[in-house]
Amino acid sequence: YEWNEIALNLAKDIEREVMPLFGTKKAGEFIGFSPSGDKTKLVDKVAEDVVLEYLRPLGVNVVSEEIGNIEAGSEYTIVVDPIDGSFNFIQGIPIFGFSFAVFKNEKPVYAMIYEFITKNVYEGIPGEGAYLNGERIRVRHLNEKSISISFYTRGRGARLVEKVKRTRVLGAIAVELAYLARGSLDGVIDIRNYVRPTDIAAGYIIAKEAGAIITDDSGEEIKFRLDAREKLNIIAVNDKRLLKLILEVI
Ligand code: IPD
Ligand code: CA
Ligand code: CA
Numbered sequence: 139y140e141w142n143e144i145a146l147n148l149a150k151d152i153e154r155e156v157m158p159l160f161g162t163k164k165a166g167e168f169i170g171f172s173p174s175g176d177k178t179k180l181v182d183k184v185a186e187d188v189v190l191e192y193l194r195p196l197g198v199n200v201v202s203e204e205i206g207n208i209e210a211g212s213e214y215t216i217v218v219d220p221i222d223g224s225f226n227f228i229q230g231i232p233i234f235g236f237s238f239a240v241f242k243n244e245k246p247v248y249a250m251i252y253e254f255i256t257k258n259v260y261e262g263i264p265g266e267g268a269y270l271n272g273e274r275i276r277v278r279h280l281n282e283k284s285i286s287i288s289f290y291t292r293g294r295g296a297r298l299v300e301k302v303k304r305t306r307v308l309g310a311i312a313v314e315l316a317y318l319a320r321g322s323l324d325g326v327i328d329i330r331n332y333v334r335p336t337d338i339a340a341g342y343i344i345a346k347e348a349g350a351i352i353t354d355d356s357g358e359e360i361k362f363r364l365d366a367r368e369k370l371n372i373i374a375v376n377d378k379r380l381l382k383l384i385l386e387v388i
Contacts, residue, residue, distance in 0.1 A: 139196070139214070139240075141240050141247070141248035141250075142248065142250065142261060144192075144196075145238045145248070145250035145252075146250070146252070146259065147192070148188070148189060148192050148193075148236070148238065149236045149238075149250070149252035149254075149259075151188050151192060152185045152188050152189070152220055152221070152236055152254075153252075153254050155184050155185065155188050156181055156184055156185050156221065156227070156254075157254065159180070159181050159184065159227075160227060160230065161227075161228070161229065161230025162228075164180060165179065165180055165181040165224075165227060165228045166179050166180065166181070166228040167179060167180040169182070169183045169204075172203055172204045172205075172206070172366070173205075173206035173207075173366045173367050174203070174334050174366060174367055174369065176203075178204045179224055179228060181221055181224055181227055181228060182203070182204050182220065182221055182224050183204060185220030185221045185236075186202055186203070186204045186205060186220045188220065189202060189218055189220045190202065190205065190208075193216060197210050197212055198210060198212045198214040198215065198216055199211075199212050199214065199215040199216070199364075200215070200216050200218065201215060201216070201217045201218070201335065201336060201364050201365065201366050202216075202217075202218045202219070202220065202336065202366065203218070203219045203220070203334065203336040203337075203366060204220075205366075206366040206367070207364075207365060207366055207367075213242055213243050214240060214241070214242055215240075215241045215244075215364045216238065216239070216240055216241075217238075217239045217240075217241065217335055217336055217339035217340070217364055218236075218237065218238050218239070218336065219236070219237040219312060219336040219337055219340075220236060221234055221235075221236065222234060222235050222236070222237050222310045222311065222312035222313065222337060223235060223308075223309050223310025223312075223313060225309055226308075226309045226310060231309065232255040233253075233255075233308050233309060233310050233313055234253075234254065234255075234309075234310050234313065235251050235252055235253045235254065235310055235312050235313045235316070236250075236251065236252040236254070237250075237251050237312035237336070237337070237339070237340040237341065238250045238251070238252075238340055239339035239340040239342075239343055241339075241364055244364065245264075246262075246264045246339075246342075246343045247263075247264060248261070248262070248263060248264075248343075249261065249262040249263075249339070249340035249341075249342075249343035249344050250262075250340060251312050251313065251315075251316045251340050251341060251344060253313060253316070258270060258271060258316075259271055259272075260275075260316040260319060260320070260344050261344065262319075262340070262343040262344035262345075262346070262347040262348075263347065264343060264347065266347070267347050267348075268319050268344045268345070268347035268348035270316075270319075270320050275319055275320040275321065275348050276321060276348050276349050277318060277319065277321055277324075277345070277348050277349045277350050277376035277377075278321030278322075278324065278376055279376070279377075280324055280376055280377035280379060280380055282379065283303070284303045284304075285301075285302040285303055285304070285324050285325070285380065286302065286303060286304040286305075286306065286322075286323050286324050286325075287302050287304070287305055287306075287323060287324055287325040287326070287327060287380075288305070288306050288307055288308060288311075288314045288317075288323055288325070288326045288327065289305050289307060289325075289327045289328075290307060290311075290327065290328035290329070290330055290332070290333075291327075291328075291329055291330060291388075292330050294329055294388055295329060295384070295387050295388030297387050298327075298383075298384060298387045298388065301383060301387060302324075306323065311326065311328060311333055311337050311338060311341065311372075312337060312338065312340060312341045313341075314326045314341070315338065315340075315341025315342065315344065315345045315350075315374060316341060316344055316345075318341075318345050318348070318350055318374055318375075318376065319341075319344045319345040319347070319348035319350065320348070321348075321376075324375060324376050324377070324380055325373070325374060325375040325376065325380055325384065326341075326345075326372070326374045326375075327372070327373050327374070327375075327384060327388075328370075328371065328372050329355050329371045329373075329388055330371075331369050331370070331371055332369055332370075333369070333370050333371075333372055334366060334367070334368060334369060334370065335362045335363065335364060335365060335366070335368055335370070336366055338362070338370065338372055339362070339364075341374075342360070342362075342372075342374075345374050349376065350374050350375060350376060351374070351375050351376075351377070351378060351381055352372065352373070352374045352375075353372075353373045353374075353381065354370070354371050354372070354373070355371035355372075355373060355388060356385075357373070357381060357385045360372055373385075
């Protein structure tokens with residue numbers, strides 16, 4: 139399989155179908171509930187149908203946010219979120235993306251995040267590196283006096299915002315993990331026990347290849363199953379000093 143070609147074709151196909159709906163009321167029409175209990179909106183369904191139709195002939199297993207787990211008896215599993223940041227999309231906020239991660243017998247082999255508005259393509263190739271539009275990217279060096287994080291909480295560890303200079307909660311965690319990978323944020327944290335493997339699988343691979351440390355909320359290397367129903371906590375940072383600071387507060 140040429141995963142980068144498959145992922146890019148898919149991203150472009152989704153883009154063509156969904157962008158006419160950007161910022162429209164129609165995009166937000168309620169369709170049903172996803173396996174994780176989230177609401178599926180029209181834009182989610184339109185984007186996912188493109189993905190499923192494209193991947194079906196390949197005979198691979200698919201874990202996708204709205205439909206859940208499709209077992210095809212393949213050694214490959216694609217963990218995909220056709221649109222991460224659908225609230226943003228529906229409201230006309232230009233931060234959302236396509237998240238695509240490939241696993242072979244549970245081991246990561248390829249990841250792509252595509253940002254529809256900037257057209258930036260982020261890729262992660264395990265053991266090789268992370269790329270933005272084909273150029274190598276790395277997490278940035280931590281400056282303890284000017285830490286910038288994305289931090290999702292429902293109150294737990296809220297004091298963390300006092301210990302950093304900037305907090306930016308952008309509403310598309312796949313994209314935010316890509317920003318960590320390229321050195322635009324120092325950390326991405328979600329401790330609501332809410333994100334799912336479909337939200338973070340590609341971002342996990344890309345950020346890790348860019349040098350990020352990615353743990354659960356107790357500082358242990360994050361582990362997730364390739365399952366659309368799992369709920370997770372994630373701490374992804376550029377430096378172990380920031381991890382320590384976060385673990386002390388939460
Ligand atoms: C959402 C985004 C958001 C995160 C939510 C997710 P969706 O994904 O990743 O950043 O905070 O937990 O549900 O629903 O827009 O694909
Ligand atoms: Ca998502
Ligand atoms: Ca989604």
